[in-house]
Amino acid sequence: MHALTISPADRIERGRFSDWPLALKSILGFWFVYALTVAARAFMGTDALTILFNKLISISIGIVLTGLIYIAIASLAGNAGIRKKAIVAGLASFVASWGMAGSFIAIEDVMREPKEVFRYQSREGFVIIEKGRTLTVERRAQEPLVLTWPRMGELDTNKRIRYAADVSVTWLFFFAAWSAFYLATKAQAEALNAKRRAVEAESAAQAAQVRALRYQINPHFLFNTLNSLSSLVMGGRPEEAENMILKLSTFFRSSLSLDPSADVTLAEEIDLQRLYLEIEKVRFPRRLKVEIDIPDDLKNARVPGLLLQPLWRM
Incomplete structure (x- = not known):
């Protein structure tokens, strides 16, 4: 499950x-x-x-x-x-x-003071040199003016x-x-x-949903099969009844174990349906005649499991 x-x-x-x-x-x-x-x-x-x-x-x-x-x-x-x-x-x-x-x-x-030097030319003709926190203003005929920016803790x-x-x-x-x-x-x-x-x-x-549909057992098929088994037992045909039980169990075990999302080969699908038809032939030994003819090049074709099952119930 x-x-x-x-x-x-x-x-x-x-x-x-x-x-x-x-x-x-x-x-x-x-x-x-x-x-x-x-x-x-x-x-x-x-x-x-x-x-x-x-x-x-x-x-x-x-x-x-x-x-x-x-x-x-x-x-x-x-x-x-x-x-x-x-x-x-x-x-x-x-x-x-x-x-x-x-x-x-x-x-x-903690920050390191950059050593990179920036030089600017002001409009007034002064040269401004910036290095870290120091700002130097070079003036003509005068001593350079050195300014130091205060630290944040000093503000x-x-x-x-x-x-x-x-x-x-x-x-x-x-x-x-x-x-x-x-x-x-x-x-x-x-x-x-x-x-x-x-x-x-x-x-x-x-x-x-697909699995639920596959798990649904046709009540008429099961009821009729059990009646056939009862007739075989009452008629003193235990070997045929045992053979029918084996086929019935094999059919249900195979059909219920199939993965609904997986495909099977056409040959595997036919083998499964042969079991179903063999069970039906016990019920209708004279009326049911089955002939299956599949080209060899189609036996390995992939088809959904139990694809042919509804055809036998029509």
């Missing part, structure tokens, strides 16, 4: 964090693309290693924050509709963007908040873009899984 089973993938799908492979791939994919753009920009300058080191720290923090966004979505709206998931994703992205901005301020001392609270707000706006769009991509991909995967389950259920229902 066959039953519709639930695959391990379908059971896992019901969990809150069942789609973590999809989330992980999307997170790493997003940040990998960002890393490629950073690397391309870094190698255009003269101090690529310092830029890559600094960006590697921010990328690592960003991956962690994006993972926390996923955890928030899965925990708070894992089984909810797309609208609630979008709301949770938006709020989590907002919090993550501020977390990214705050981390930039917190790890300022007052209001300026640090404004800096964090500016940085958070940039990263908000990044986290929101990942959230939108993740939710769209998840919705598509759920739609495909639902469609696949519907197809599997329909296929299983059709197979069950």
Whole structure:
């Protein structure tokens, strides 16, 4: 007996964090693309290693924050509709963007100062040289003016908040873009899984229907066969009755063991129907004459099992 089973993938799908492979791939994919753009920009300058080191720290923090966004979505709206998931994703992205901005301020001392030098010519004729936090203005007939940008820790609270707000706006769009991509991909995967389950259920229902039809025993055939067996036994013909029982059991065992979705060769189908006809010939020894003529090149042709059975019952 066959039953519709639930695959391990379908059971896992019901969990809150069942789609973590999809989330992980999307997170790493997003940040990998960002890393490629950073690397391309870094190698255009003269101090690529310092830029890559600094960006590697921010990328690592960003991956962690994006993972926390996923955890928030899965925990708070894992089984909810797309609208609630979008709301949770938006709020989590907002919090993550501020977390990214705050981390930039917190790890300022860890960042290496770039050694790359930028030179600009101002409209007033001054030469501006920028290197790390130092800005040098070269003036004609005067000593160069050297300016040093203050560190974030040296700024007052209001300026640090404004800096964090500016940085958070940039990263908000990044986290929101990942959230939108993740939710769209998840919705598509759920739609495909639902469609696949519907197809599997329909296929299983059709197979069950075909199997049920095959398992149906013609009551008249069985009743008449049992009457014939009774007549053979009462008539003192035990050998013929035993032979008929063997043929009957072989026929039912063969017909019920067939896979409804599998085809058999025409020769196998004919052999099965010969058993049926041999049983009928016991009942009608004079009236039933059977001749089967099949070309040899058709014996290996594939046909549905029990295809010929309805013809003998007409």
